[in-house]
Amino acid sequence: MLDKNGIAKRIAKEIKDGYYVNLGIGIPTLVANFIPQGINVVLQSENGLLGMGPFPFEGEEDADLINAGKQTITTLPGSSIFDSAMSFGMIRSQKIDLTILGAMEVSENGDIANWKIPGKMVKGMGGAMDLVASAKNIIVAMQHVNKAGESKLLPKCSLPLTGVNCIRKVVTELAVLDILPEGGFRLVERAPGVSVDYIKQATAGKLFADENAPEMILN
Amino acid sequence: MLDKNGIAKRIAKEIKDGYYVNLGIGIPTLVANFIPQGINVVLQSENGLLGMGPFPFEGEEDADLINAGKQTITTLPGSSIFDSAMSFGMIRSQKIDLTILGAMEVSENGDIANWKIPGKMVKGMGGAMDLVASAKNIIVAMQHVNKAGESKLLPKCSLPLTGVNCIRKVVTELAVLDILPEGGFRLVERAPGVSVDYIKQATAGKLFADENAPEMILN
Amino acid sequence: MINKVVAGADEAISDIKNGSTLMLGGFGLCGIPENCIAALVRKGVKELTCISNNAGVDDFGIGLMLQQHQVKKMISSYVGENAEFERQLLSGELEVELIPQGTLATRCMAAGYGMPAIFTPAGVGTEVAEGKETRNFNGKDYLMEYAFDADFALVKAWKGDTAGNLIFRSTSRNFNPVMAMAGKITIAEVEELVEPGVLDPDHIHTPGVYVHRIFQGANYEKRIEQRTVRPRN
């Protein structure tokens, strides 16, 4: 079973040289720490930056330079700054090669719910609806089951949707799964030490699982 | 009867302090030479400049700095440069207070034709259709009659239209005329030495002309 | 050049009335019009509709206006960090319209570019699409979203000149340029106000034509919401 860093590490392997990548808040942010050496990647922050660098050294924080999670960050040589309209313009026109974001629920037809829980204070969707509606390549980083042990990979989302039929890959603490164009999750890799049966029991949506699905290699 | 400079001089009197103005090619370009002292005006050139200055001194021409007529120009302190999409964005959103352009024909309901003569090589409409469709305040600078002596202020345009129901004021070598919201030209001022009768004969469209219409004062 | 300078925030916002619709630039607390917000609190104008990506925090940004019950409605994409906001929302004092961040930005841009409506795929198939026209282009569904119509846009820039030209610094640019284009009246506060000719025309982010009033702000706090750092080795 993977911890958050493990999920991030596995997702980082999906990043190809030359990619422009948008990382959501939470586990996706951790992905930046595991991008392999020699892979050139440009991180987009949807508040208006291409080429997001690491956090600043203490004392060098700049209130004018934050990411979409409102964290102080830095630029890198080759960075560019732009306004919010251009930022979402490049998202809509699919200039971003890969989008990684969290989810509360994903369904077997690629719907995603990650912004609203009825009865709870709604904070807003931020840029998530734009990202999932536009991106050509989206990976969801999420927990396979909730704290009550219930699956979050469902036949149909129970929560209000963020986007429909848009997710193609999910990485959880248990597995890597593709979502098939015709519907259904396909087990691609098991987390270290996790059995196919365990993944079956944790997946409420339709699952296509080869009994010989390989264990993921993280290093 | 006015010459081209006279028409430009009369139009310049319509410019108010603080105006942003777009000047078309031809007589409208001359208007810049007659803007009264003490009147602050910013000229827009739709290829992407606010704050167009005079022609450069000889030897100081800059191939990268031209106006929409492709003439070498200069900037002024306070100028700004922008791309073509923003340029027409500010035109469409009516940030330009006054547009002055030429015409081949104008009709009594405010239609304008100034881009195409059937049977002749068509050069294109450039930005004229955008300007006439968007501007809140358009003055047409034109000849009252063509070389054959035929009126160019018509009940209905005979040439392909550039825009419909958009012109509110026309300045010719003979007169200043408003176009009434309900249709028809209204004589506002006569050019020096031109009689009301003469203007009547030169105007094919419906004309409302007070016999006592004043002569324009140019200085 | 046309001189657009006003003495300060109080003069700049003097004609904002109860019930006005305002756009406020900024992302989180980054690039917000601090001086204008302070002046709005002093003026006590109420029943405001505020279009802003966020709603500030309890004791800063738009949060200061919420404390004074000046806001009737927020139009935002994310309103997460604000307890008083939550209280007013749950009690029904405050109306909130949540819209996708890109839709928010593009509806501002649409106003600035004289486009009455735009098409975006954001929100298709979700509750955001309810009551909206959906249209298919090239096999993909889009929502038609309307340009915003705001009485005033309040933006904050780094440098500006007396002709209204603005330059933003780093990611404090965010929503400021698109809102500056979109307001019927646009008020810009800047950290440094200079004479025309000081700013390079090629560096201007917002041409002066969009800005109606400008002043040099004072006492910028520029509060950081999430101070994240890395250790020096």
Next chain:
Amino acid sequence: MINKVVAGADEAISDIKNGSTLMLGGFGLCGIPENCIAALVRKGVKELTCISNNAGVDDFGIGLMLQQHQVKKMISSYVGENAEFERQLLSGELEVELIPQGTLATRCMAAGYGMPAIFTPAGVGTEVAEGKETRNFNGKDYLMEYAFDADFALVKAWKGDTAGNLIFRSTSRNFNPVMAMAGKITIAEVEELVEPGVLDPDHIHTPGVYVHRIFQGANYEKRIEQRTVRPRN
């Protein structure tokens, strides 16, 4: 940063094929991709559809491609200064679609911003409106115009870095940034190519994400169409 540098114009345009649709930046002869045009002439690729505000003059700019009969169709707003153009048009060799300049720019922008269509009042009630959807918003009629779909955009910038970031100089900016955003493949030629970090992120007009290939051009002629001067006193 991702390195996008190619050796020169010939390599940059090597996969442009007969029948491709190209966008070419520039206004008149100002800011045109001189090196790419020369390479297209050398390559002799034909049947091109060219989206460009103008068509050059007889012996420069797109006029050079017209001389070699490489252009099947021009999509422009103004094509006035070109005798060979006129000859080909009248003989039926060349197809021309004239569209309003703002519509041209905005259809480029729409492609770059992922908007399938936009609304503009330009051309309402004229022959430009024929066959197009007209729609009324707030009492005013607008035409719906579609985003362009271009295989390649060829743009010319002043400075660029190896990551593809571009800065334009003065009014040579014109259509270049909106076309840079709009091409499926965008090729940028620059007067000066620098390493990442040299250009200020706040001064970038076109972020590198839009640019697929970049090279430092050579021998810029930068011809002036209308040399207008004033006397020194």
